[in-house]
């Protein structure tokens with residue numbers, strides 16, 4: 001089975017994000033980047049598919065040199081090789097998706113796995129856009145995946161329940177939390193990861209179709225008010241709900 | 249504003265020890281240092297006992313009051329300064345360790361002390377000389393304190409800085425900011441030669457006064473503000489949880505890693521140099537197996553969690569050194585867990601923390617008691633100590649689990665007796681463990697402190713004479729004897 005897992009890096013979840021001087025991007029000085037957590041589920045699912053069906057796993061990333069360290073983590077988990085499409089700009093989701101599609105159009109792949117979204121911009125467009133560009137079916141937010149021959153059965157999270165869908169290979173799947181538990185890398189794989197190839201290709205950096213006008217931090221929450229459970233406290237609560245919060 | 253809570257202060261009457269029955273008249277939550285001074289002045293005039301409370305995560309009952317008032321540092325919780333250039337943080341004592349770690353690490357810095365419980369306050373860490381996994385490389389809290397504001401029971405403040413006030417042999421005098429002079433005679437006992445120690449007052453000829461307060465468990469003064477040393481956060485780590493089939497092999501592994509790490513601390517070659525080396529025994533693995541199904545079946549020797557700092561240039565060589573040793577000592581290396589990413593490393597820390605916390609949850613849920621040890625012995629006596637633990641535990645038939653800081657030859661052996669007979673049995677075994685550790689030159693507490701539950705062991709370690717010398721120190725600094733009554737000695 002020819003498996004492709006698209007990976008990207010996102011700021012570490014403990015980073016204190018600052019808006020850059022242009023007011024449109026984040027200030028990345030001192031920010032540590034990690035492998036997008038949803039992509040880890042995608043890598044793990046790739047490993048499980050390879051265990052069950054054989055084949056090879058290629059990691060595919062659009063990004064700059066700094067992404068290599070996180071690509072190596074995917075290789076240490078057990079992926080076989082990687083392709084890095086060099087594009088510093090990553091103008092928008094469509095721009096990235098079309099560069100992924102450029103690479104994948106030529107190949108004979110069976111399945112493309114991605115995280116359901118990256119946890120920085122949260123747009124969740126990459127999987128569906130890529131599928132559209134490749135002319136392949138897409139199942140997003142998948143929590144369980146079964147493949148038999150070329151038929152695919154996937155469970156996905158929907159509001160208040162689960163949806164079970166069927167499609168066939170080749171297809172695009174985006175991974176939701178719960179799909180699996182990403183493994184720790186094994187010692188021999190960690191040692192091999194350094195030697196596995198990362199092929200570099202020049203990106204085409206297509207122009208953005210979406211323009212970011214501004215980036216703002218959420219408003220600071222002000223501290224809460226603690227009222228006690230005495231009759232006066234309760235009266236005060238009712239007054240505040242009526243006069244300040246205006247909810248009753 | 250000084251606040252008193254007249255109701256709802258249950259939370260201040262317990263910590264994470266077994267000790268119950270705590271009671272108090274009132275809880276003070278000062279918001280400024282001046283208020284701390286005022287409260288103490290008033291209490292010392294009225295001779296009201298004052299129990300100092302941090303976050304109440306202590307394991308020895310030190311923050312549990314038996315009468316009088318509680319003085320909680322919870323509202324003195326500002327991080328005042330983090331200075332990247334100087335590698336320095338200034339914090340109020342009520343800052344919770346987790347918040348400090350998060351703040352300094354987001355700036356690319358590291359405050360090395362990392363007690364497994366991150367919910368304690370820096371003042372609590374100071375007062376118990378807390379330590380953690382990284383103490384193996386970086387030492388306990390004591391090594392990272394460069395200054396402190398300490399309020400004595402008179403309400404006067406001492407502004408202490410590292411090496412700002414050294415003793416002349418065994419005598420020392422110190423001046424408060426209002427110019428009262430306190431004369432202190434340093435105890436003459438010898439502290440044990442273990443790599444960690446947190447029992448009784450620190451005492452050495454020519455010592456620094458700051459060291460007397462670190463580890464004094466709220467019996468000499470209230471620390472309100474701390475200056476801490478920070479280092480640059482190491483860029484990358486390599487860490488692992490390695491499982492073993494047998495005790496012999498796991499301890500062979502530990503001996504080799506411990507020795508090589510200690511050697512490489514000085515030589516600085518890119519050989520393995522663990523910053524954390526922690527043990528979890530097979531019973532403890534059994535305890536959390538349900539939440540961690542990927543623990544291998546035959547990990548009968550337990551597991552070692554390690555952390556190693558790495559740099560890109562030398563990491564390949566370094567990891568190959570680790571691989572060589574690991575494969576030499578265990579056949580479970582393929583079932584072991586390794587991590588290069590911060591996320592995996594965090595998962596391993598969470599695993600390590602899950603062990604003591606699931607034990608605490610178990611004792612809460614089943615209403616049983618836990619008898620836990622906190623002794624460390626000199627490295628060359630570790631095997632003797634462990635054999636003694638194992639023999640006693642196996643013979644006892646008590647439910648038990650062991651984990652701890654094996655790099656520092658410091659384990660927490662825990663017994664969970666289920667009825668009165670077993671409780672008495674666990675008590676006798678605990679006593680024998682202490683006696684053995686002392687015979688081997690160990691300490692009765694390596695990190696949790698003496699609190700109210702280990703006073704008899706402290707006396708066993710230093711004798712009545714040693715205790716009397718500590719009392720003398722206390723009388724000099726707290727003449728009205730209001731602070732931390734019942735803690736350390738009676």
Ligand SMILES: Cc1cc2nc3c(=O)[nH]c(=O)nc-3n(C[C@H](O)[C@H](O)[C@H](O)COP(=O)(O)OP(=O)(O)OC[C@H]3O[C@@H](n4cnc5c(N)ncnc54)[C@H](O)[C@@H]3O)c2cc1C
Pocket residue numbers: 263264299300301302303304305306307309310311321341362363364365367368369370371372373374375376377378379380381465466467469470471472604605695696699732735
């Ligand atoms: C799951 C778990 C794991 C733990 N792991 C570790 C570990 O790895 N290493 C370790 O060292 N400890 C460990 N502990 C114990 C505990 O977290 C530490 O002892 C911690 O330092 C206590 O801090 P605290 O703020 O909770 O202090 P408290 O429990 O509130 O008080 C502890 C003592 O310090 C005194 N004190 C507190 N604040 C001040 C102050 N400002 N001035 C003067 N005296 C003060 C109190 O009077 C008391 O005697 C663990 C506890 C738990 C529950």
